[in-house]
Amino acid sequence: MKRAAVVMAVVMSGLCLLPACFPHDYIIVQTEKNIKDAREYCRNKYTDLAVVQSKEHLDKLMKLTGLNSFWIGLNRDTDAWTWSLEDETYYGEGDTKFPMWEDGYPIDHTNYKSCVMMAQNGKWKDDLCGNIHNFICYKNSTEGTSETSPSFIRVNTLMTWDAARAYCRNNYIDLASVRNQTENDQIKNMASNSWIGFYRNSWRWSDGSEDVFDNWLPETPSSDLDASCVAIYTGKWANSRCINTRPFVCYNRRTEMKVVKVGLKKAGPSVDMEELGEEILNMVRIPKYQAQTGRLIPERP
Structure with missing residues (x-):
């Protein structure tokens, strides 16, 4: 009878592509930047400027920041006619x-x-x-x-x-x-x-998702012709000039981990099942996610 080996592989789920479907962590950046530089910074180091799609997201963000005013990723939607x-x-x-x-x-x-x-x-x-x-x-x-x-x-x-x-x-x-x-x-x-x-x-988030959470300050958005970007003021949206500088918040998308069972059948006496199983695990192994900081920490050998 041929022997069979079972390999347990941890993989990242990528079935949902909408930002609201993913749990995500916010990263506060105290350095003041204009919106263009803030967006570039977030995209280079994390996922994008902060997306806030629910009251739950907002409450989480406000507890973390301790800031009165900071950029988030909401900006005008030039195609929404x-x-x-x-x-x-x-x-x-x-x-x-x-x-x-x-x-x-x-x-x-x-x-x-x-x-x-x-x-x-x-x-x-x-x-x-x-x-x-x-x-x-x-x-x-x-x-x-x-x-x-x-x-x-x-x-x-x-x-x-x-x-x-x-x-x-x-x-x-x-x-x-x-x-x-x-x-x-x-x-x-x-x-x-x-x-x-x-x-x-109309407004949309920097990562392309739609604005579905209405959280504007009274009498905003203002009529300032250059105020096409959005900052949070005391927990509410307010549009502001994109060239202004202020602290900002990035977000990092956290994907769910799933366990996949893979069955291996030995095709011949020369196949080392343990070695083959380790090779497959190396192929699917993904760096661990450290939720406290929102950074990816490489797997230790």
């Missing part, structure tokens, strides 16, 4: 992805919030939301007639994007959404650098 009208039933498949950008747009303004206007040629341009333009409201389909296409109305009063949206919502439904070429052409005939409902006002 969306429509002001949030009614999902209004949009069919692909309707929210209809792009009509003018060449060279969108412009990557340094501010986190940017809004869109339609030019006379029907192309879209992003602009600072605090600038003033006339705007196009969505008035809904014409009731009591056979017309089923949505109707739009131009308002000639000059307003900021936020004021225009408030006006449209108070008097009609919302700022105009553009779902297809037909609607774009319809609005083009009345637009002259007019606000429509497309805008960007």
Whole structure:
């Protein structure tokens, strides 16, 4: 009868790729850096700037730091364009992805919030939301007639994007959404650098994960055009200029350890089972994780 050997191997689980799925440790760095240098430091030595996805994460972080103000990894999401009208039933498949950008747009303004206007040629341009333009409201389909296409109305009063949206919502439904070429052409005939409902006002974490934990200070994010990065002030988010320097917190992703049983069958008399088992263990052996510091400590020989 052929002998069989069993090797117990400890491996690291990598099934979950979202930061929130991993337990992780925070590392406090007292040296003050701007956000770019802080991010580079964290990525070189650990995983990234701190991600805080829950009240539990926040409580853990605040107990460790003892700091009043420090950088975390939250920053503006320059790709998160969306429509002001949030009614999902209004949009069919692909309707929210209809792009009509003018060449060279969108412009990557340094501010986190940017809004869109339609030019006379029907192309879209992003602009600072605090600038003033006339705007196009969505008035809904014409009731009591056979017309089923949505109707739009131009308002000639000059307003900021936020004021225009408030006006449209108070008097009609919302700022105009553009779902297809037909609607774009319809609005083009009345637009002259007019606000429509497309805008960007979103945040994400430095490692690419979405911001799902709302923890902003009252009246933040502020309207400072350069305040595109986020620091913690007394346990709450506040946006700040990225060139400012302050202490920061990194995080290190901790993966779970699992035990895998591997059965080996002896194929011939020349095979040394103990030597083969040791060779396999060497192939899968991974440095131990020291949770107290968040550092990887190499396996001792």
